[in-house]
Ligand code: SF4
């Protein structure tokens with residue numbers, strides 16, 4: 001199977017695992033936790049509610065399926081990096097593939113305008129602070145929710161009235177940070193707290209030496225910049241003819257390793273330098 | 275470093291800005307009122323500002 005086919009198959013698997021009408025992951029987890037096989041949707045998995053309550057101590061008051069799911073996600077991110085984002089999440093993939101329909105000259109390459117990591121983590125910090133002041137933001141600005149509306153409108157037939165925040169989520173997720181952003185993953189980069197939390201975990205586990213991560217063999221790299229151009233998260237910079245991958249927003253999609261003409265990029269724990 | 279800190283703090287304001295309308299009846303829950311739009315508007319203004327500022331800086335440098 002070629003790399004691209006494998007990648008698309010991964011996102012389709014994500015659709016079957018996490019989204020109604022299948023939602024197999026939630027159904028299996030629900031069966032293991034409650035002994036019952038029930039209908040589930042993306043909302044029973046919700047990763048944003050436990051993320052929002054990580055700091056205020058109320059995390060365990062919420063549905064066990066979503067708390068356990070977030071735990072599984074973070075354990076996976078600790079050892080393998082944010083593979084959920086890069087290989088399974090159909091909401092992120094949706095805007096990435098959609099952005100390929102728009103000519104690149106019309107798209108903004110945000111890396112030229114701002115640093116990504118401080119905004120990513122600033123957004124996460126604010127998201128976790130809001131509950132301390134009695135606010136809740138989990139459902140507002142949720143791209144998982146919006147993707148569910150897109151994916152299930154025809155099969156489930158439900159739709160909700162377009163509230164102001166849902167309209168703005170659509171504009172941000174699909175338009176500004178979707179089709180008009182180079183790579184199509186501006187929402188993942190700037191506004192997804194679940195992605196930011198995984199990358200933070202990935203960063204610390206990499207510093208401790210536990211993580212499998214994307215790494216560049218500096219001896220082999222010829223500085224051609226093909227990896228930087230193709231990276232949907234704009235996580236690669238090339239300086240002095242050497243590519244460098246940021247742990248703060250690499251989602252282990254493998255696109256860079258696939259395109260590198262000299263196979264200088266590898267996924268693993270140890271550096272492959274020769 | 276200073277720029278990173280400023281970006282971090284302003285980005286923190288994106289979700290926190292929802293609190294400005296809590297007192298006006300907004301619970302921050304999608305669809306519960308017509309005013310839970312501040313984070314989105316804040317985000318749009320923030321990124322438009324970044325885009326314009328950097329574009330102008332680039333043009334001046336040229
Ligand atoms: S650095 Fe490579 S693996 Fe990481 S997000 Fe970019 S293309 Fe994907």
Ligand code: SF4
Nearest residue numbers: 221222224225227260
């Ligand atoms: S594609 Fe490969 S050779 Fe080219 S800059 Fe990236 S890592 Fe280096």
